[in-house]
Amino acid sequence: MDEKQRKKMARVPFKKVIKKHWMLLLMLAFPVIYVFIFSYIPMSGIIMAFKNYNYKGGIYFSPWNGLANFRALLIAKKLGPVTRNTLLYNIVFIFLGTILQVGSAILLNEIGGKVYKKTAQAFMFLPYFISWVVAGAIMYNVFNYERGIMNQVILGIGGEPFDLYNKPGAWPFVLTFLKMWKGTGYGSVVYLAAITSIDQEMFEAASLDGANAWQKVRYLTIPSLVPTIVTMTLLAIGGIFRGDFGLFYQTVKSSALLEPVTDVIDTYVFRLLMSSSKVGVSAAAGLYQSVLCLFTISVCNGLVKKIDPDYALY
Amino acid sequence: MDEKVFTKVRSHRRLSADVVSLKIVGYVFIGLFALVCFLPFYLIIIASFTPEKTLIRSGYPLIPKEFSVEAYKLSIKNPESILRAYGTTAFVTIVGTILSILLATMTGYALSRKDFPWRNGFAFYFFFTTLFGGGLVPWYILCTRYLGFKNHIHALILPMLFSVWNMIISKTFMAGIPAAISESAKIDGANDFTIYFRLMLPLSKPLVATLGLFSALAYWNDWYNCMLFITDEKMFMLQYYLQRMLGDAEAMKTVAEKSGLPLTAVPLESMKMAMTVVATGPIVLLYPFVQRYFVKGMTIGAVKG
Numbered sequence: 001m002d003e004k005q006r007k008k009m010a011r012v013p014f015k016k017v018i019k020k021h022w023m024l025l026l027m028l029a030f031p032v033i034y035v036f037i038f039s040y041i042p043m044s045g046i047i048m049a050f051k052n053y054n055y056k057g058g059i060y061f062s063p064w065n066g067l068a069n070f071r072a073l074l075i076a077k078k079l080g081p082v083t084r085n086t087l088l089y090n091i092v093f094i095f096l097g098t099i100l101q102v103g104s105a106i107l108l109n110e111i112g113g114k115v116y117k118k119t120a121q122a123f124m125f126l127p128y129f130i131s132w133v134v135a136g137a138i139m140y141n142v143f144n145y146e147r148g149i150m151n152q153v154i155l156g157i158g159g160e161p162f163d164l165y166n167k168p169g170a171w172p173f174v175l176t177f178l179k180m181w182k183g184t185g186y187g188s189v190v191y192l193a194a195i196t197s198i199d200q201e202m203f204e205a206a207s208l209d210g211a212n213a214w215q216k217v218r219y220l221t222i223p224s225l226v227p228t229i230v231t232m233t234l235l236a237i238g239g240i241f242r243g244d245f246g247l248f249y250q251t252v253k254s255s256a257l258l259e260p261v262t263d264v265i266d267t268y269v270f271r272l273l274m275s276s277s278k279v280g281v282s283a284a285a286g287l288y289q290s291v292l293c294l295f296t297i298s299v300c301n302g303l304v305k306k307i308d309p310d311y312a313l314y
Numbered sequence: 315m316d317e318k319v320f321t322k323v324r325s326h327r328r329l330s331a332d333v334v335s336l337k338i339v340g341y342v343f344i345g346l347f348a349l350v351c352f353l354p355f356y357l358i359i360i361a362s363f364t365p366e367k368t369l370i371r372s373g374y375p376l377i378p379k380e381f382s383v384e385a386y387k388l389s390i391k392n393p394e395s396i397l398r399a400y401g402t403t404a405f406v407t408i409v410g411t412i413l414s415i416l417l418a419t420m421t422g423y424a425l426s427r428k429d430f431p432w433r434n435g436f437a438f439y440f441f442f443t444t445l446f447g448g449g450l451v452p453w454y455i456l457c458t459r460y461l462g463f464k465n466h467i468h469a470l471i472l473p474m475l476f477s478v479w480n481m482i483i484s485k486t487f488m489a490g491i492p493a494a495i496s497e498s499a500k501i502d503g504a505n506d507f508t509i510y511f512r513l514m515l516p517l518s519k520p521l522v523a524t525l526g527l528f529s530a531l532a533y534w535n536d537w538y539n540c541m542l543f544i545t546d547e548k549m550f551m552l553q554y555y556l557q558r559m560l561g562d563a564e565a566m567k568t569v570a571e572k573s574g575l576p577l578t579a580v581p582l583e584s585m586k587m588a589m590t591v592v593a594t595g596p597i598v599l600l601y602p603f604v605q606r607y608f609v610k611g612m613t614i615g616a617v618k619g
Contacts, residue, residue, distance in 0.1 A: 032439070037456075042456055059455055108344055111337060112337065124351050130594050137590050149357060184347070289449060
């Protein structure tokens, strides 16, 4: 649409739009109200971070208490560690996740057998279909000390059983493995789609020039995927301060021993909220996270816009 | 026929060492990965059909030796609570999925109409909520204190009813359907609702299938809203029921071991497995039906959020 047309449309009078498009407006009515209630009203609720919340006063009539909630957060000294955990886990998830997703997309594309490919892909999707409750249960069945599958195998070959639930140091690896296990099959679809849209003539031309299969992957497929990789990575970085609540909550199950290596901002906010006397402090931690998220999303979107405006969020 | 012979000859000639080595790496890596993804499910299903005694004596079997449906019988022995959880979950999933598909596609359709002058304004109104939010706490307080979510079926449906991402996916998809189709319908006297229901929805099958699968997955697998809002055991959803049962089993085991009481009251190992299978089952079976549309539907989602 060119500039002229846009200007013409912007000038359509209010009443005329309502008369002409009342049906479209009717379609939008429920979502608009829904979003207002469930997103915009909570947005105004960030004032809770500056209030001493009580049930009677609710969000709007509880007494103000200035920065006391933030002071309490600083005194608790948990914000630093949970932010670090959230950040480090997500960096590893994004980095490893991208490698695995791109790798499996390329290899899935290379293998010829249709049945093999379809079956393998269905299997790789399977973990994506289960809830974190089930994933946590599966993990417990594999790793628990007494009857875990892993320890049975270790005992079977005459080794020392390994008590994961008493070994905080091993958790970053296990959680990373679990996250990759659950998400790789799903994540690879985006790259698979990108591969199929690569111009096939390039590959034929490369073959004529004497490129072998590995060289084609190295010099054609991977470079063609770079824009998608960059975009997906930047989008993921936009959410880098948001922890995967289900992953951490359903596997760790609020074990104090594991907390230092498994507590992320989301689980911390949740815990504060559930210990009802700290609602205000919890809101303050939540506001801290929201602001961090807004900042990273804006920066990332700015970068995406520079690289490939088509992929920018706004 | 000539074509066939030609490609056959060509593919034979192409099978040089580098192609073979790449294929081998592909088959091995993908095969191993698929195996790692599948193995836990296999073990749990086998364990759920293994008699409790065998599980205690020799652990989870890799190859089934004995077959028993005892665990399933036991988990349905207390039919009221589990069947109720099943019923609640099925109801919430069906109602939630249908409504959320309708809402996402209807909103997406309205915003994809190029002749609708306010579409960008509305789009921004929705989109802004993905950039900034009040966070968990104000939302939770709003739902519990003001909207009466505690122990109400609304609490299980409403929180996931409308997703801005699904709306954006719908908008992108429907913007790709030629405008001429709806314009000609309009000339024939169709109104916006008719166009949406009779034309746009049928033309958006991959979209509806994908959104449907994602919504159904989200509702079926939901334990979070149940954990936040539901304390009445009669309204537990399946996943949360499972979470509670597994948690209770661990707690009871610890108590029993410490006090030296017999373990009779504790849910059995095989029963836990059976419950896990029961809680997961139906949603995995959905996959083959939507697989056809899946990649196509998700590709739309990949571009532009």
